[in-house]
Amino acid sequence: MTRLFAYVAVMAGVTYLIRCIPLLAYRKKITNQFVQSxxxxxxxxxxxxxxxxxxFTSGGxxxxxxxxxxxxxxxxxxxxxxITVAIAASVVVYLASLFL
Incomplete structure (x- = not known):
């Protein structure tokens, strides 16, 4: 249990640092067009x-x-x-898996 807590704490710390470091490192507005794009x-x-x-792997x-x-x-x-795209694609996959 202690080992699991340590793993979760390390993962939380790494995730927090990854998200926090850019905010702390770059305080000015980014003006470079290449970086913005x-x-x-x-x-x-x-x-x-x-x-x-x-x-390609979820349907089997x-x-x-x-x-x-x-x-x-x-x-x-x-x-x-x-929503139209998602429903239509799902219906096509379902029907194709029934008939093929």
Whole structure:
């Protein structure tokens, strides 16, 4: 129990430091355009890096995952709402896994 508490405390400390150090180190506004654009796109890159592997491994089969991803990309390109894209992609994956 003590070892578990120590592990959790260390993880909490590391997480806190990672989030706190940039705030303490950079107090002025960032004016560099390259750094601003880099920081602007980081959340999208991280979200993509976390989402795409999960898309292809969560269903268990590749073909339904590809069909759902294709559906989501097409609907997103047509500027549909997020809920429409998510529901349509889920339905396509479900139906494809039933019939394939």
């Amino acid at each position: 880099f920081l602007y796109y980081v959340p999208y890159a991280v979200l993509g890096a976390m989402t795409f592997p999960a898309i 089969e590749l073909i339904p995952s590809l069909l759902g991803t294709g559906t989501a990309i097409i609907l997103a390109y047509q500027k549909r709402s997020l």
